[in-house]
Amino acid sequence: MWAAGPGAVRVGDTLDVSWFASPAEVAERLGASGYLADESTSTTAYLAGALEKPLLVEGPAGVGKTELAKAVSRATGADLVRLQCYEGLDEARALYEWNYKKQLLRIQASQGSDVSWADTHDDIFTDEFLLTRPLLTAIRRDRPTVLLIDEVDKTDVEVEGLLLEVLSDFQVTIPELGTLTAVRRPYVVLTSNASRELSEALKRRCLYLHLDYPDEEREREIVLSQVPDLEERVAAQLVATVSRLRDLELKKAPSIAESVDWARTLIALEIRDLDDKAVDDTLGVLLKHASDQERAVRELRLRT
Amino acid sequence: MTTASGLVERHIAFLEALRGAGLSVSLAEDLDAVAALGAVSWGDRGTVRAAYAATVVKKHSQRPTFDALFDVFFPRLVGDGVRPDADADAVPEGAVRDNGAALAEFREQLAAALADGDQETLARLAVEMVGRFGAMPGRGPGLSSWSAYTALQRVAPGELTARILRALLAQGRTEEEATRVAGRRVGAFTRSVEDEARRRIAEEKGPHHVAEVAVRPSIDRLDFTSARKADLEQMRREIYPLARRLATRLTQEHHARRRGPLDFRRTVRASISTGGVPLVTHHRPKRPHRTELVVLCDVSGSVANFAQFTLLLVFALRDQFQKVRAFTFIDHIHEVTQHFRPGADVADVMAELAASTSHAALWGRTNYGRAFTKFVEEHADALGPKSSLLILGDARSNYSDLALDRLREMERNSRHAWWLNPEHRRHWNTGDSVAGRYGEVVPMVECRNLTQLGEFVHDIL
Numbered sequence: 218m219w220a221a222g223p224g225a226v227r228v229g230d231t232l233d234v235s236w237f238a239s240p241a242e243v244a245e246r247l248g249a250s251g252y253l254a255d256e257s258t259s260t261t262a263y264l265a266g267a268l269e270k271p272l273l274v275e276g277p278a279g280v281g282k283t284e285l286a287k288a289v290s291r292a293t294g295a296d297l298v299r300l301q302c303y304e305g306l307d308e309a310r311a312l313y314e315w316n317y318k319k320q321l322l323r324i325q326a327s328q329g330s331d332v333s334w335a336d337t338h339d340d341i342f343t344d345e346f347l348l349t350r351p352l353l354t355a356i357r358r359d360r361p362t363v364l365l366i367d368e369v370d371k372t373d374v375e376v377e378g379l380l381l382e383v384l385s386d387f388q389v390t391i392p393e394l395g396t397l398t399a400v401r402r403p404y405v406v407l408t409s410n411a412s413r414e415l416s417e418a419l420k421r422r423c424l425y426l427h428l429d430y431p432d433e434e435r436e437r438e439i440v441l442s443q444v445p446d447l448e449e450r451v452a453a454q455l456v457a458t459v460s461r462l463r464d465l466e467l468k469k470a471p472s473i474a475e476s477v478d479w480a481r482t483l484i485a486l487e488i489r490d491l492d493d494k495a496v497d498d499t500l501g502v503l504l505k506h507a508s509d510q511e512r513a514v515r516e517l518r519l520r521t
Numbered sequence: 522m523t524t525a526s527g528l529v530e531r532h533i534a535f536l537e538a539l540r541g542a543g544l545s546v547s548l549a550e551d552l553d554a555v556a557a558l559g560a561v562s563w564g565d566r567g568t569v570r571a572a573y574a575a576t577v578v579k580k581h582s583q584r585p586t587f588d589a590l591f592d593v594f595f596p597r598l599v600g601d602g603v604r605p606d607a608d609a610d611a612v613p614e615g616a617v618r619d620n621g622a623a624l625a626e627f628r629e630q631l632a633a634a635l636a637d638g639d640q641e642t643l644a645r646l647a648v649e650m651v652g653r654f655g656a657m658p659g660r661g662p663g664l665s666s667w668s669a670y671t672a673l674q675r676v677a678p679g680e681l682t683a684r685i686l687r688a689l690l691a692q693g694r695t696e697e698e699a700t701r702v703a704g705r706r707v708g709a710f711t712r713s714v715e716d717e718a719r720r721r722i723a724e725e726k727g728p729h730h731v732a733e734v735a736v737r738p739s740i741d742r743l744d745f746t747s748a749r750k751a752d753l754e755q756m757r758r759e760i761y762p763l764a765r766r767l768a769t770r771l772t773q774e775h776h777a778r779r780r781g782p783l784d785f786r787r788t789v790r791a792s793i794s795t796g797g798v799p800l801v802t803h804h805r806p807k808r809p810h811r812t813e814l815v816v817l818c819d820v821s822g823s824v825a826n827f828a829q830f831t832l833l834l835v836f837a838l839r840d841q842f843q844k845v846r847a848f849t850f851i852d853h854i855h856e857v858t859q860h861f862r863p864g865a866d867v868a869d870v871m872a873e874l875a876a877s878t879s880h881a882a883l884w885g886r887t888n889y890g891r892a893f894t895k896f897v898e899e900h901a902d903a904l905g906p907k908s909s910l911l912i913l914g915d916a917r918s919n920y921s922d923l924a925l926d927r928l929r930e931m932e933r934n935s936r937h938a939w940w941l942n943p944e945h946r947r948h949w950n951t952g953d954s955v956a957g958r959y960g961e962v963v964p965m966v967e968c969r970n971l972t973q974l975g976e977f978v979h980d981i982l
Binding site for chain 2: 239270370411420424427461509512516517
């Protein structure tokens with residue numbers, strides 16, 4: 218039972234990095250920073266801090282995955298280090314890179330003088346010539362840090378292997394410098410749209426949270442907190458329409474981000490009552506496929 | 522220290538059951554779960570569920586399985602629970618609780634709750650329903666058992682659909698929407714009744730007994746042939762995400778393999794920034810190879826669902842192929858390519874396909890031999906040296922002519938040929954199945970669920 222509570226808690230205390238005290242506190246502090254978390258989100262976010270494990274957040278686009286990381290950083294006053302993943306991302310962009318140009322200059326500058334090659338060699342592999350990229354930056358920081366690894370499913374499989382060392386031991390090995398271990402473990406959030414299955418090894422090292430579209434009540438609160446100018450009544454109509462749309466068989470169901478955009482659109486157009494015509498006119502904000510729009514118009518009987 | 526409470530035993534039994542249900546829970550995750558449980562308070566069942574879910578369920582498709590097992594191992598309530606209405610306690614046990622009048626009254630309550638979509642009342646009614654109408658005499662004296670089937674047969678929530686529909690229409694919903702919502706609510710209630718019965722059985726016989734028999738496979742592992750109506754709708758919603766996942770994976774794999782010969786010009790240009798030393802080499806991209814696909818689907822009743830799913834998936838991936846042509850048959854061949862317009866609505870396509878089934882049948886009994894013969898006569902031009910042939914069907918011939926020669930001819934004329942069979946391999950060659958004989962001509966692959974279908978489509982691309 219050594220892995221359970223006592224040991225982990227003591228380490229946390231000495232370093233003074235308890236992120237949150239309880240799931241209820243997570244919900245409260247995230248709420249104060251403008252992110253309304255439901256029970257499973259706040260519990261999982263609390264566990265990620267308490268167990269010091271990376272948090273893998275999966276779900277459809279636009280449900281607030283990235284926003285969760287930003288909210289944690291806002292709520293705890295930690296700085297956010299972001300690694301945006303894309304196809305072709307490699308070690309040099311994610312971890313670190315030697316500054317070749319500067320090294321070349323250094324070598325050329327020392328050629329005339331009588332500095333020995335050994336000295337030059339030792340000199341060009343020091344901190345001065347190291348370009349740290351997000352992963353290494355996050356590990357070397359001594360202040361509280363939230364590391365956001367965004368859209369991790371967009372990378373190639375090799376990058377996942379690279380993440381393993383960082384995420385399980387919070388250390389990076391640079392052959393010329395040795396192994397750099399985290400001064401202070403960052404709060405790591407990985408997001409994924411599940412456009413491909415991530416490897417078992419990566420998932421095993423993370424806590425997992427699936428974010429989905431919220432229920433009407435919560436979505437109304439979110440929309441109102443993001444767009445305070447919106448009238449309660451219109452917000453209720455808006456959320457009801459969005460949840461009816463999500464019931465349809467659409468290619469891309471409207472996300473929370475799109476509901477918020479829609480609310481802003483209604484404000485900008487000064488629409489006070491969301492009738493069928495108003496919905497029809499502004500449907501483009503919610504649905505981005507022609508066939509989805511046709512279906513919505515037909516099924517909700519918008520044009521009679 | 523916790524041995525006395527039995528919590529560790531229950532935890533381990535729970536993880537064992539999860540593993541048995543196909544979730545790969547490693548030892549590391551087991552320890553994480555224990556650490557997580559140590560870090561949260563146990564006052565709230567939702568928190569415990571969230572802590573378990575965060576540490577042991579790493580795939581969203583496995584979540585329903587997890588929830589079902591969690592409900593069995595950590596039940597919401599014990600026995601009848603605390604009955605909220607005082608009247609029920611006043612009624613003597615067993616006497617008046619179950620008779621015609623009680624049933625009628627209960628159905629009234631249920632219809633009202635379903636029409637309102639009141640989740641709390643529905644959950645309470647599900648508990649009450651199994652307790653009152655689902656009790657069965659047990660095997661021995663003093664033992665009782667519970668049956669969701671009996672309860673559902675007697676209360677028959679499905680028959681209430683029309684009433685719910687009227688109520689929803691009165692709330693100002695359109696007809697299609699009302700039908701869908703009513704169907705979903707009745708489906709959800711049916712499921713919660715089943716969960717409740719499972720909970721009660723688990724209470725009496727131990728969770729193990731239930732975990733082994735009663736948990737349904739997750740949607741991507743559910744057999745096409747044993748799917749219910751609600752499952753089919755859910756599967757249809759899975760097709761588009763599945764296609765997108767496959768397309769991403771294929772693009773990535775193609776990119777990984779696309780390094781062609783050295784691009785000298787770009788390599789030299791790039792070397793300028795490193796003082797003329799070519800640190801990074803650049804290569805020309807390779808031209809991707811795209812196949813033409815010809816799909817022949819058996820759309821007779823038994824395998825129609827399977828054919829529809831495969832067609833939808835293939836067409837969702839159409840940009841990965843150079844050209845796709847689709848034909849349906851029962852005993853006659855009919856081309857359906859024109860129904861799959863780019864960007865067309867999935868539900869519409871399904872409706873059109875169902876309507877066009879009549880063109881594929883003259884007599885209405887599957888006849889592979891006749892369909893193949895007609896195909897060779899009328900659409901021989903569809904097959905060429907660049908095209909791959911895909912046949913979907915259960916190879917149940919109704920003891921008619923097999924036309925093996927025609928199939929051999931089709932196989933010879935195309936670059937590759939496969940036969941996808943939605944039946945379990947152990948049912949092949951039983952009854953009128955001629956899987957073995959067709960399998961000699963065209964390699965036959967078992968394809969029973971979305972996972973297998975996805976894997977197959979990925980492999981042929």
